[in-house]
Amino acid sequence: MTATGSAPGPAPVIAAEDGDLHLWALRQPWTDEGSTVMVKSELDDAELERAASFVQPHDRLLYLSAHIALRRLLAAYVGIPPAHLRLGRAPCPGCGGPHGRPVVLDTDLPLHFSLSHSHGLAIFGVATSPVGVDVERVPSLETAELCLPALHPEEQAELARLPEAELPVSFGRLWTRKEAYLKGIGTGLSRDLAADYLGEREDGVSDRPKGWVVRSVTGYPSHVTAAALLTDDDHCTTARRLPTECLYIEDASELIAVARQQVCTALPANGAGSE
Amino acid sequence: MTEQAVSAAYLERYPDQLALRASDFELRTHTIADYICQELGRFLEIPPAHRVSASRSLRSQGVGSITALKLRRTLEDALGIEVSAVDLLRDITVAEVAALLASRLDGPTVEQFAAAGGRKP
Numbered sequence: 001m002t003a004t005g006s007a008p009g010p011a012p013v014i015a016a017e018d019g020d021l022h023l024w025a026l027r028q029p030w031t032d033e034g035s036t037v038m039v040k041s042e043l044d045d046a047e048l049e050r051a052a053s054f055v056q057p058h059d060r061l062l063y064l065s066a067h068i069a070l071r072r073l074l075a076a077y078v079g080i081p082p083a084h085l086r087l088g089r090a091p092c093p094g095c096g097g098p099h100g101r102p103v104v105l106d107t108d109l110p111l112h113f114s115l116s117h118s119h120g121l122a123i124f125g126v127a128t129s130p131v132g133v134d135v136e137r138v139p140s141l142e143t144a145e146l147c148l149p150a151l152h153p154e155e156q157a158e159l160a161r162l163p164e165a166e167l168p169v170s171f172g173r174l175w176t177r178k179e180a181y182l183k184g185i186g187t188g189l190s191r192d193l194a195a196d197y198l199g200e201r202e203d204g205v206s207d208r209p210k211g212w213v214v215r216s217v218t219g220y221p222s223h224v225t226a227a228a229l230l231t232d233d234d235h236c237t238t239a240r241r242l243p244t245e246c247l248y249i250e251d252a253s254e255l256i257a258v259a260r261q262q263v264c265t266a267l268p269a270n271g272a273g274s275e
Numbered sequence: 276m277t278e279q280a281v282s283a284a285y286l287e288r289y290p291d292q293l294a295l296r297a298s299d300f301e302l303r304t305h306t307i308a309d310y311i312c313q314e315l316g317r318f319l320e321i322p323p324a325h326r327v328s329a330s331r332s333l334r335s336q337g338v339g340s341i342t343a344l345k346l347r348r349t350l351e352d353a354l355g356i357e358v359s360a361v362d363l364l365r366d367i368t369v370a371e372v373a374a375l376l377a378s379r380l381d382g383p384t385v386e387q388f389a390a391a392g393g394r395k396p
Contacts, residue, residue, distance in 0.1 A: 053335040055328070118339060139341055143318075147344045179340055189340060189360045 012079040013257040016111055016128050021229045023133065023217065023239040024124040025264075026069050028062045028117075029247070038064055038247045042071050042083040058120075066122035069242055070115050072252040073124055076260075078107045093186050100186035101130060114183055114227075121223050124242070130230040132184030134176040135223050144171035150193045151178070154207065158199045172224035173216045174198060181214050184228035219265060239265040292355050296380050303380060307354070308373035314349055315369075318342050329369040338363065356380060 016022065040048065047067050054060035071082035078085070090100035104111055114125040114133040125133035139147075144167045148156055155174055162170055177198040182188055197207040198214055208214065214228040217239060227237065240259055246252035295303055312327040319337050321327060327336055333343070343363040350358045356379050363372060 053332070055325075055331060055336050059335075059337050134340075136339070136341055143341060143345050146348045147341065150344060150348065175341060189343070189364070193344075 012077055012109075013253050014076045014260050016077055016109075016126055017236075018128050019231055019235040020127065021131060021227060021235060021237040022126045023227055023237060023265075024069075024073060024126070024242045024259075025219065025239065026065060026122040026124070026242040027244060028058075028065050028120040028122070029244050038068055039072075039082075039250075040064060040068065043067055044087075062117050062120065062122065065244075065247055066115060066117040068247050069122060070113075070124060072246055073126070073242065073256060074104055074111070074113060076253050076256045077111055077126060078104060078109055080106065090186060092188075092190070094190050099188070101132075101183070114180075116180075116183075118223065121220055123225055123227075125227050125229075127229055130184050130186070132180040132182065132228040133226070134179040134183065135220075135225045136172055136176055136179075137223055138172050139168050139175075141168050144168050147171065147175070152194050152197045152199070154197050154201070154204070155199045158201060169224065173226065174200075176224045176226035177214045177216060177228070180226040180228040181209060181212060184212065184214075184230060185209075217265070236266060238263045292353075295354070300374075300377055303377035304370065304374045307350075307376050308370045310353065311346070311350070311369050311373060314346060315342075318345060327369065329373070332366050332368055333363055333372065334366070336369075340364070350376065354380065 014022075040051075043051070043064075051060050051063050051067070054063060068082075071085055071087075074085055074087075075082040086105040088103050088105050089098050090103050091098065092100040102113060102115070104113070110128045112127050112129060112131050114131050116123050116133050116135045118135050119137040121135055123133045123135040125131040141164065144159075148159060148171065151159075151174070159167060159170055159174065178193065178196065179189075181196060181198060182191055185191070196209055197204060198209075199207075201207075211232060212228055212230055213235070215226065215237070217225045217227055217237070219225065219239060229235065229237070240263055243255060243259060246255050246259075249255065295306060298306070308329045311333075312329055315321070315327045315333070315336065315338065316323075319327070319342065333346075338346070340360070343360040346363055347358045347360045354376060356376065358376065362375060365372075367375075
């Protein structure tokens, strides 16, 4: 692909409603045979280089699937063909370096997005204000116990009160809320993991980051998922499935427009905490 | 004793922070890289035939944020220094991460090492 900036294309087939959050989920194809016919030509050199660097075929396949789908999904929102979309990074709010939130260049639309993928599943968040999403496979008990001390003291205390059997999922839910928030503000893991409270304490609303709604989202029992949205208004979060066919067909815009009509989950406003 | 044999011996009794700090930069780096590969092989459940490579980045070998956090904690316990998860997820090889961490280890004095009953390889 040659990044030549914006090019004339079809009108957007999806509008990002003001203040709302659109979540999309994509299941990775089962085999890597699919990677030979995926529309890899729409990826830029950096994406192709990154894909080629993965040692494990399933990691490479998931990366390719997620990034092809991301371009096709964003194309449906901005009306620029997937191969002509230029993606960049906003300055990091911590150090000013070019590794902050991902951004779509060459559009005046107030469009924000976030992508996360893990073990066969990719999650995309699209909104008109800063957004962060994270998905992880449910971690092991060993992982949860090893990572616990890095969290906010109140988060540690909440998780320590749980029966051991509940710790992996509860830690995973908390971790994804934290990482979704850190991606939303643009710092990623460079921010102290103990600095912010993303726990589920019922009386903890005032301790959570101001201006952000950070919530866990269910749907895939093998994974934990969360989304963070900067919003001071009532908003609605909707979740939809992205069909894997969108990775293969020549023009996925119609397929995505149809999938847009099929809401799997709609979460109302005031969703601080979890669903 | 070859460098690999010394390094393997270290791994058997790891963490021996004083001995590690008393060794030169090259051996420190090699030992830490071996340790990272060993722990990642376990974390990522990689079959023995597909060993973690020191010449590739952690990300390219399947390390995500939670695994990086887990490795950070493991390395901090083993090396006694602060480790950044961001460093572990940068586009640098395992060997380069090891060199970064090796450079942050301050060596003990000969007296400290001897007082601890150590024997420099």
